[in-house]
Amino acid sequence: xxxxxxxxxxxxxxxxKNIELITGDLxxxxxxxxxxxxxxQFTDIGIAEQNMTTVAAGMxxxxxxxxxxxxxxxxxxxxxxxxxxxxxxxxxxVKIVCVGGGLVYGSLGMSHxxxxxxxxxxxxxxxxxxxxxxxVEAEEATRAIxxxxxxxxxxxxRGGEKRIHEKxxxxxxxxxxxxxNGKDIAIFSxxxxxxxxxxAREILKNRxxxxxxxxxxxxxxxxxxxxxxxxxxxxxxxxxEEHNIVGGFGGAVAEIMAEKGNRKASLLRxxxxxTYASVVGNQKYLRDQYGLSACKIADKIEEKING
Amino acid sequence: MNSEQLAxxxxxHGIEMTHLxxxxxxxxxxxxxxxxxxxxxxxxxxxxxxxxxxxxxxFVFSKGHAGAAxxxxxxxxxxxxxxxxxxxxxNGSRLSGHVSHYLPGIDFSTGxxxxxxxxxxxxxxxxxxxxxxxxxxxxxGDGECNEGSIWEAVMFANHFxxxxxxxxxxxxxxxxxxxxxxxxxxxxxxxxxxAFGWNVIEIDGNNHDELKHAFQEAATNAEMPxxxxxxxxxxxxxxxxxxxMQNDILWHYRFxxxxxxxxxxxxxxxxxxxxxxxxxxxxxxxxxxxxxxxxDDIGNDHTFSYTWNTTYPEKMRRxxxxxxxxxxxxxx
Numbered sequence: 001x002x003x004x005x006x007x008x009x010x011x012x013x014x015x016x017k018n019i020e021l022i023t024g025d026l027x028x029x030x031x032x033x034x035x036x037x038x039x040x041q042f043t044d045i046g047i048a049e050q051n052m053t054t055v056a057a058g059m060x061x062x063x064x065x066x067x068x069x070x071x072x073x074x075x076x077x078x079x080x081x082x083x084x085x086x087x088x089x090x091x092x093x094v095k096i097v098c099v100g101g102g103l104v105y106g107s108l109g110m111s112h113x114x115x116x117x118x119x120x121x122x123x124x125x126x127x128x129x130x131x132x133x134x135x136v137e138a139e140e141a142t143r144a145i146x147x148x149x150x151x152x153x154x155x156x157x158r159g160g161e162k163r164i165h166e167k168x169x170x171x172x173x174x175x176x177x178x179x180x181n182g183k184d185i186a187i188f189s190x191x192x193x194x195x196x197x198x199x200a201r202e203i204l205k206n207r208x209x210x211x212x213x214x215x216x217x218x219x220x221x222x223x224x225x226x227x228x229x230x231x232x233x234x235x236x237x238x239x240x241e242e243h244n245i246v247g248g249f250g251g252a253v254a255e256i257m258a259e260k261g262n263r264k265a266s267l268l269r270x271x272x273x274x275t276y277a278s279v280v281g282n283q284k285y286l287r288d289q290y291g292l293s294a295c296k297i298a299d300k301i302e303e304k305i306n307g
Numbered sequence: 308m309n310s311e312q313l314a315x316x317x318x319x320h321g322i323e324m325t326h327l328x329x330x331x332x333x334x335x336x337x338x339x340x341x342x343x344x345x346x347x348x349x350x351x352x353x354x355x356x357x358x359x360x361x362x363x364x365x366f367v368f369s370k371g372h373a374g375a376a377x378x379x380x381x382x383x384x385x386x387x388x389x390x391x392x393x394x395x396x397x398n399g400s401r402l403s404g405h406v407s408h409y410l411p412g413i414d415f416s417t418g419x420x421x422x423x424x425x426x427x428x429x430x431x432x433x434x435x436x437x438x439x440x441x442x443x444x445x446x447x448g449d450g451e452c453n454e455g456s457i458w459e460a461v462m463f464a465n466h467f468x469x470x471x472x473x474x475x476x477x478x479x480x481x482x483x484x485x486x487x488x489x490x491x492x493x494x495x496x497x498x499x500x501x502a503f504g505w506n507v508i509e510i511d512g513n514n515h516d517e518l519k520h521a522f523q524e525a526a527t528n529a530e531m532p533x534x535x536x537x538x539x540x541x542x543x544x545x546x547x548x549x550x551x552m553q554n555d556i557l558w559h560y561r562f563x564x565x566x567x568x569x570x571x572x573x574x575x576x577x578x579x580x581x582x583x584x585x586x587x588x589x590x591x592x593x594x595x596x597x598x599x600x601x602x603d604d605i606g607n608d609h610t611f612s613y614t615w616n617t618t619y620p621e622k623m624r625r626x627x628x629x630x631x632x633x634x635x636x637x638x639x
Contacts, residue, residue, distance in 0.1 A: 040436065046466075051425045051459035058429020061415070062437070082456075085419055086426060090408060 001157040001192065002030055002099050004135045008142040009067060013038050018063055019146065022056055024049050024070040026099075031069070049074050053082035053094070060092035065146060067095045072105060072112045074098075076121060076153065087151040088126045094152075095145050096121075101131060101155035101191055102242025103290075106283040110276045114155070118190070119247030121153045122220045128152040128173055129220040131191035131241075131249075134164040137217045140171035148173060157192030164194060164215070176223040182212030185301065186234040186265070188227075190216045190249040193242040196287060199294030200240075204301060211238075211301070219249050227256045231263035238268045238301055242292060245271040268304045270297055310515045312584045313383055314344035315576065318548050320379035320392050322572045323588050325562040328396035330404055334558035335373035335448065338479035338513075338543040342446060343368075345518040346475075347380040351444060355385035358411040364441050365430045367415045369423020370448035370477060371405035377413070378402050386412035389587060421454025423447060424474060428464045431472040431536075442529070445474045450482030453491050458503070465504030468534035473525045474505075476538060477512060479545035483559050485610040486636050488626040500538045506531075512541020513548075544633045549575055551599075555630035557609040567603060570596035606631040 010033060013019040021034055022043045035042040045052045049070060056066040068075050075096050076083065087094040098114055105112035121129050128148060132138040138156060145152040164179060171177075176188070180201060189197040194215055201211050212234070214226060230237055237257065239250035250269030257267055272290050279289050287293045291300065308316070321336035346366070347353075354360040368377050375395060382389045387401075387410070394400035401410045405418025415426045427445035434441060451457060464472055482490050493499070497507045506528045510517040518541065525537040545559070546552030549572045563569040570593050577592035586592070599605055612624035628636035 043432075043467075045463060046459075048456075048459035048463065050421075050456040051428075051463050054422050054425030054456070055429035055432065055460075055463065058415075058426040058431075059433040060429075061426075062430050062433035064433055081419055082422060082425075085416065086422055089416055 001132065001135055001138045001161050002159055004138045005097065005142050005154070005156055006030055006034055008139045010034055010037055012143065012146045013041050016065070017041065018065055020059060020064050020066045022052055022066060022068050024052050024068070024074055026070050049079040050082050053079040053096070054086045056094045057082070057086035057090060057092040060087070060094050061090060065093045065095070067097055069097045069099070071098065071100045072114045073117065076114070076117045080120065083121070083127070083151070084124050088124050091126060091150050093149060095154060096152070097154045097156065099156050100158055102157070102193065103277060103283045103286045104158045106277070106281055106286045109280070110278060113277050115242070115272055115277070116244050117153075117155060118219050118241065118243050118249055119251060122248070122252060126150060127220065128218065129155070130173070130218050131155040132217045133189060133191060133194035133215040134161050136163060136165040136168055137215065140168055141217050144171060144173050155191060161192050162195050162198070164198070174218045174221040174223060176214045176216045176226040178212070178214050180211070180213040182210045184234060185209060185211035185236045185238065185305070186230045187211050187213045187238045187240060187301075188216055188249070188253060189213065189240045190219055191242055193240050193292060196292060196294045196297055197240050200297040200301070203294060203298035207298070207302065209305070216249065219252055222252045222256060224256050227253055228260055231257055231260050231265045234265045236268060236301070236304060237265045238270060240270045240292070240297060242287070243271050244274060245269055246274055268301065270300055308348060308383060310345045310348040310519070311581045313348050313380065314341045314515070315579070315581055315584055316383050317344055317376050317379040319576055319586055319588070320382070321375045322549070322563055322569070322576065324375045324378070324392055324395040326569050327393055329562050330375070330396045331560045331562065332372045332375070333562060334481070334545040334552055335370060335477070335479065336376045337547050337549060337552065338545045339370065339373050339376050339446065339477040340548065341513045341515060341518060341543070342475055342477055342541055343376045343380050345515055345522070346444060347384050349519055350522045352441065353384070353412070355412070358386060362441055365414050365427065365443040367417070367423045367427040367430070367443070367445045368406050369417050369445055370420070370451055371417030374402070374404065374406040377406055378410075381410070381412040420448065420451040421456040424457055424460035424464070427472060427474070428460050428469055431464070431469040432467055434471055435469065441471070443472050445472070447474060447476045449476055449478045449480065449487055449493060449496070450490070452476065452493055453482070461500065461503045461505065464536045469536045470529040470534040472536045473522070474536065474538045476540050477543055478540050479543045480636060481545045481556055481559070483556075485556060485612050486626050486628070488636065489610060489612040489624050497540050500540070504535055506535050506537040507540060508537065509540045510542065512543040547633070548579070551605045551631050553631060553633050554628045555609060557604065557630070567597045567599040571599065
């Protein structure tokens, strides 16, 4: 996903000299193709995310489309007020890119787990929040935010994500994508946790269920139409995110559902259960420890159905 | 309007705006008034008919709390009607306590300290990349330099040789509760900037000749082969121009109330009014002004360290100056 992002951005930046990439001194082995091919559009600004974000805002106000790049919480929580005051309030054309959304950097420890970012960034007016599920969504999201005039947040996995989509027709910010048809249950997934969700669906199928699956590459603005529609059609909506259960993607879906009258569906939110991951382990291991592996997701859904 | 006239207007508007609104920060408005006046009268290229003119110099006012000074300068320079200044802080106004880019002439919204230099540096960096000729001016507070993000920007601006960036620090030696040196020591302030690679010019920032000379020197610095950015450390007095406000931290938050506070402030300004300047509020000054009475709060020490009697083994109150005077603080 990371490499897809860089490849796509190189394409875009070659065609548009106003696209700039600033890194907070991260991206060894990843960003090299960019700085080699587009040296005048690249900046390593050092380990100083507050300055990075506001410099990006200043450049954006002068006509640039500026991508800021770092990992985990560094490009977001470390400089949250800079995003709020300097980027979003000014409608500055700044695209904040985080590599390692969720538990990607599992073994590195809690400091490197980006598990509240969706909720926090979603709370800021005039910030688009995107979390692509696979390489195709990552490429489409990168193109979409580059074309969007304003502040965006792009939460990426790291690499090795499965390809779900062959291609996506008419990808749009704010639109969910139906991946599998089904009945009774609809699973909504955002970000790279999709690979677990898809496997959970297989497990559930073997147990006699047939859930539909949607990916939500955009967490904000959320796709109200799909949520409202599914609320009428299905008995159960399940949200899955590699993120705290509070305020994130599941929270966004819950807000829409709570305000909808006459809905058939109840809601199950799957995410980190309002906790930091203190166990040491890789992403796969931590997902299982904290209830986000395919098997645990399938179990939770079955438990909910059997009430 | 020359810079002395504009500075007087800024002070007069500042007193009126804070008086009407009950707004804070008149001490900072008064310390920075001369810097802002010289910038708008003699230095910055701007066009009030076309506030977004691409060739204008950019101006970032990082100490946004003293925004009344900038509003006054913008109104007097033709960006909007002087009458609008009276709406400062009012419901439905464009003149928020801290500057907002929703007002024509404001390039960048501030209010949270420590952001402005990065924004100015980003603008200067973009201008340099695009080979544009305009300059970027940033005005910072000195207390603001407690923020770590300022020093991130200081390093960045030097590293990228932003010689099109000129920073002015309104070094009024006070923050919001006390003198800097009793809060978080920042001296040797000039040496710090110098150590970070900047050209440093230290002046009396309430002296227009020194300010004008400093901006010329900054322009000359920009042509030097080293391409370093320049900081003007403008040593000012908080509350400058209204004697009873000078060096008195009380006036960081207090506004001139009805009675002797407002009357004495206006009267004192009129005693030093340059020729050919009109006062839109009290054209002939105040007839029979109310004077302070014994027991009124003048000349008292309101710094927090005056009453902070810690048993911590280090001496924490390190400087003082007599409130109501323009003397520099002295070490204890």
